[in-house]
Amino acid sequence: MKLGRLNHIGVATPSIAESVAHYRAVMGAEVVREAFDLPAQGVKVCFIDTPNSQIELIEPLGADSPIAKFLEKNPLGGQHHVCFEVPEIHAAKAWFESKGARVLGAPRIGAHGTPVFFVHPKDMGGVLTEIMETPAPGGH
């Protein structure tokens, strides 16, 4: 496997609306995509474009959201995960497993409409890592 594009950095926030206002006013963000719910992952999502990558804002969706605990520890929000692209998700899953890295669950459809999985941060130098099949050009 070759290290792929840094598709996005995942930033947890208690409020996408407030974070978008911050990124527009303070960081000068100009391209803010429409926010949407991703019930399969228990988060609401909003992408902000940088010239070469994206910031994925994630807000808890429902009380048992997997990011609820993160926000308890980090009430302002913060860096939650990083996401790299791979050409084919099942080959990537087999690759990581062959290296002894714990893949968290079966691949499922992620925020860009292609399959993703997460790799346990304890096997990734403390970095919660999302692996995403490269979206088709012009995709979500």
Place this chain on the structure above:
Amino acid sequence: MKLGRLNHIGVATPSIAESVAHYRAVMGAEVVREAFDLPAQGVKVCFIDTPNSQIELIEPLGADSPIAKFLEKNPLGGQHHVCFEVPEIHAAKAWFESKGARVLGAPRIGAHGTPVFFVHPKDMGGVLTEIMETPAPGGH
């Protein structure tokens, strides 16, 4: 100000050597730059290229390294900061200060040889944010 390129994600590690081995073996990293000391910031640094950005591995340099406390809390390492490019560092500093975001110290030369500063995570949605003057093409 316009949101600039995501120059790199900063990842703290207790050992650049071990992290480089991990990124090569597990993540498939192929372009690993030479590690070097950055005494002004109390860290040893090593950049790994992704197709569109970079991962900056940072290891403590000396006992009073500013990342020593982070590694006490996160012994495996983890996501430490994110870095965005700006065209001119002093204009950027004035911009952030005008928005009420606390700039941590005067601009100083960063890992790519251009001036940088950090913005307080409490003013940035919990994200420790490095602002870097865009390196010249073909620079470090």
